[in-house]
Amino acid sequence: MIEEWREPPTANDGRVGAGRSGRPARVLLAKTALDGHWRGVMLIARTLRDAGFEVVSLGMATADEIANAARDEDVDLVGLNVGGRVEVVERVLDRLRAVAGDVPVFAGGTVPPWAAKRLVARGIEVFPPGSAPDDIAAAARRLTGS
Amino acid sequence: MAEPTTPSGIPLRPVYGPDDLPASHGAARASAPGEPPFLRGAYPRMYRAKPWRIFQLSGYGSPEELNRRLHFLLEQGETGFIMKRDRVTNDHLYDVEHPEVEARREDVGQTGAVLLSARDVEVAIDGLPITESYAHPGAGVVQAGPWCLTSYWVAARRRGVDFRQLAGTGQSDFFLTYVGCLTKDQIPPHAGLRLNCDLIEFCREHMPRWVPVSIAGYNGADSGLNAYQELGAVMANAAEYLDAVSDAGLPVETFARGIGGISMRTSMSFFEDIAKLRAARKMWHDLLRSQYGVDDEKALALRIHVVTAGSAMTYQQPLNNIVRGTLMALAAALGGVQSLGVSGYDEAISIPSDHAHQMSIRVQQILQQECGGLVDVADPLGGSYLVESLTAELEARGWEFFEQIRNRGGFVATIDDGWLLQRAADNQATAAPRGTELVGVDSHTDDVAPFEIDGFAAGSDAWERGMERVAILRKERHERAAGDALRALERACRGRDNVVPLMLDALEADVTIGEVGGVYREAFGSWKVPVEL
Numbered sequence: 001m002i003e004e005w006r007e008p009p010t011a012n013d014g015r016v017g018a019g020r021s022g023r024p025a026r027v028l029l030a031k032t033a034l035d036g037h038w039r040g041v042m043l044i045a046r047t048l049r050d051a052g053f054e055v056v057s058l059g060m061a062t063a064d065e066i067a068n069a070a071r072d073e074d075v076d077l078v079g080l081n082v083g084g085r086v087e088v089v090e091r092v093l094d095r096l097r098a099v100a101g102d103v104p105v106f107a108g109g110t111v112p113p114w115a116a117k118r119l120v121a122r123g124i125e126v127f128p129p130g131s132a133p134d135d136i137a138a139a140a141r142r143l144t145g146s
Numbered sequence: 147m148a149e150p151t152t153p154s155g156i157p158l159r160p161v162y163g164p165d166d167l168p169a170s171h172g173a174a175r176a177s178a179p180g181e182p183p184f185l186r187g188a189y190p191r192m193y194r195a196k197p198w199r200i201f202q203l204s205g206y207g208s209p210e211e212l213n214r215r216l217h218f219l220l221e222q223g224e225t226g227f228i229m230k231r232d233r234v235t236n237d238h239l240y241d242v243e244h245p246e247v248e249a250r251r252e253d254v255g256q257t258g259a260v261l262l263s264a265r266d267v268e269v270a271i272d273g274l275p276i277t278e279s280y281a282h283p284g285a286g287v288v289q290a291g292p293w294c295l296t297s298y299w300v301a302a303r304r305r306g307v308d309f310r311q312l313a314g315t316g317q318s319d320f321f322l323t324y325v326g327c328l329t330k331d332q333i334p335p336h337a338g339l340r341l342n343c344d345l346i347e348f349c350r351e352h353m354p355r356w357v358p359v360s361i362a363g364y365n366g367a368d369s370g371l372n373a374y375q376e377l378g379a380v381m382a383n384a385a386e387y388l389d390a391v392s393d394a395g396l397p398v399e400t401f402a403r404g405i406g407g408i409s410m411r412t413s414m415s416f417f418e419d420i421a422k423l424r425a426a427r428k429m430w431h432d433l434l435r436s437q438y439g440v441d442d443e444k445a446l447a448l449r450i451h452v453v454t455a456g457s458a459m460t461y462q463q464p465l466n467n468i469v470r471g472t473l474m475a476l477a478a479a480l481g482g483v484q485s486l487g488v489s490g491y492d493e494a495i496s497i498p499s500d501h502a503h504q505m506s507i508r509v510q511q512i513l514q515q516e517c518g519g520l521v522d523v524a525d526p527l528g529g530s531y532l533v534e535s536l537t538a539e540l541e542a543r544g545w546e547f548f549e550q551i552r553n554r555g556g557f558v559a560t561i562d563d564g565w566l567l568q569r570a571a572d573n574q575a576t577a578a579p580r581g582t583e584l585v586g587v588d589s590h591t592d593d594v595a596p597f598e599i600d601g602f603a604a605g606s607d608a609w610e611r612g613m614e615r616v617a618i619l620r621k622e623r624h625e626r627a628a629g630d631a632l633r634a635l636e637r638a639c640r641g642r643d644n645v646v647p648l649m650l651d652a653l654e655a656d657v658t659i660g661e662v663g664g665v666y667r668e669a670f671g672s673w674k675v676p677v678e679l
Contacts, residue, residue, distance in 0.1 A: 032250070033233075033234075033250060033253050033257075034233060034234045034238060034246060034247070034250055034253065034329075034330060035233050035234075035253075035257060035327070036327045036328030036329055036330070037326075037327050038328060038369075038571075038679045039369060039370070039457070039574055041679070042571060042574065042575070042679040043574060043575065045679070046575050057678070057679070059330075059675075060330050062246070062249035062250070063249065064249070083253075083257075084250065084252070084253030084256050084257070085252035085253050085256055085603070085606060087252040087606065088250045088252050088253050110494065110495060110496065112495045112496055112600055112601035112603070113495075113598060113600065113601075114600050114601075128461045128462075128494075129460070129461040129494045130460055130461050130462050130494070130584070130587040
């Protein structure tokens with residue numbers, strides 16, 4: 001699955017510096033809910049690729065699948081597209097911390113304000129609908145130190 | 147500064163005049179509403195004869211919670227009801243104990259009601275006036291179509307209601323399933339087409355008041371297809387149904403009469419949307435009459451349900467969305483729809499709260515009761531230089547897109563290989579990050595705290611309660627009857643017999659949704675999303 005979805009960056013013009021291992025910073029994108037609305041996460045994937053990131057798109061995935069992919073792909077950042085309850089996202093965070101250490105995480109999607117506060121309290125940056133793509137790319141640069 | 151265009155790219159001039167009235171539409175423009183080609187409306191007296199149906203997407207949580215919300219909406223003045231079902235279990239045909247479901251158990255019931263057997267549907271429709279109401283029992287995605295409809299029909303029959311008394315609609319929509327909201331597990335489009343044809347055939351025989359399937363261009367449009375692409379793709383979908391029905395040896399009128407309701411989207415592109423709805427009726431008529439020889443006027447007059455664009459609703463300053471919902475609803479009414487759902491003002495935050503739902507109904511009631519002339523005059527914008535010009539332009543571009551689809555092997559082929567999905571995705575990606583500056587998002591962003599809302603969340607126990615219900619069901623049902631019914635269903639799926647009667651038997655034997663899904667996955671396999679998004 002991951003092999004099929006992995007693509008080299010489309011426009012790596014050097015805007016993104018090295019990730020941890022000297023290559024372009026690598027971002028894992030996944031959807032936490034079994035809900036295939038794809039517009040948001042697709043736009044984020046394109047935005048990040050255009051900004052020079054290498055994007056691994058996992059699609060709809062469970063907490064274990066996301067955590068294992070973050071470890072196996074050695075990613076510098078995890079982006080979660082949320083389409084359901086915050087408890088499901090929190091389970092993903094728990095698994096990520098257990099399996100992939102302290103990799104930074106940001107999230108977006110239909111996250112009501114009260115749920116966003118819960119995620120922010122765990123150190124997760126949240127981008128609700130209406131967020132500007134440039135702001136998301138800037139956050140990705142900052143979170144990956146690139 | 148670039149010339150303004152409609153969202154689909156049609157240039158807008160500063161003013162329109164008599165020279166902009168398209169000559170090609172002279173005859174259509176001169177026809178009356180209710181007359182072919184129905185450009186100006188499906189019925190002669192339009193809303194004087196019958197106001198549009200207030201028809202809101204609704205459903206969450208356990209069967210009891212859906213039941214409560216449906217009663218609430220009908221009390222508020224809704225004139226039909228939709229039983230939106232849970233995306234996790236229903237759209238995937240998974241039981242609650244499926245590992246993919248258990249891994250996200252808190253999500254279960256957040257996007258629709260968890261209805262796992264005919265018994266659950268009995269609870270969900272308890273006390274509802276089902277013989278007087280127009281029902282959409284939640285058959286959204288293709289593979290869930292027969293399951294959702296038969297579960298409702300069986301639940302109604304257990305209440306002593308004859309199938310022939312039931313009025314309502316299926317959906318089994320390809321746009322939702324393979325373009326708008328992809329699932330992790332879905333039967334391939336060709337299998338879906340076959341199931342849809344089975345539903346069409348069954349309803350023709352047994353359900354005189356039921357629309358078996360409907361085409362929902364909305365789901366293509368809200369995923370990125372522009373106005374003329376939505377038109378062309380909807381017509382290509384209809385053509386594919388007509389071809390399939392005709393291949394099955396059924397008269398095309400069978401389908402044409404049954405399907406004559408489609409769903410489309412209005413958004414904030416207002417005039418283009420009004421023109422789109424008018425063009426849709428003419429294109430439908432021309433397709434059926436010229437290309438398929440249909441002359442039954444009831445079949446030729448397209449009835450349209452509109453859902454206002456969920457994607458137009460903003461997360462920021464959500465009460466502004468009541469205004470947006472009103473404008474999109476007004477566009478629908480000016481376009482002459484028969485049925486309308488207004489997205490909730492909390493759409494970007496959650497599924498609708500009671501209050502958001504109530505406001506979606508109030509918007510429509512205000513338009514129907516207070517907006518001077520709107521329901522008194524059919525096609526009030528007929529003859530408008532701008533609207534007539536856009537109508538003709540969208541029709542021409544819509545037919546071009548239709549031809550592109552037909553030249554690529556037809557609608558199902560472009561669904562199956564992801565071509566249509568790619569068109570939607572490309573539109574999303576190539577559009578400027580945002581075409582329009584949104585009020586409250588890009589400008590005028592001062593948020594006033596009292597107008598923040600929390601959104602709505604269903605209870606988090608829908609999964610546990612589903613597990614309990616299934617455990618009881620499996621203990622109480624006749625296990626051998628359920629097994630036999632599932633085997634018979636599988637034989638029908640693998641063969642050519644109509645699956646609907648066997649699905650009815652299976653529901654009557656209290657099979658669960660995941661058991662039916664298991665049969666499908668064995669018989670039909672699973673479609674793989676062919677496009678990288």
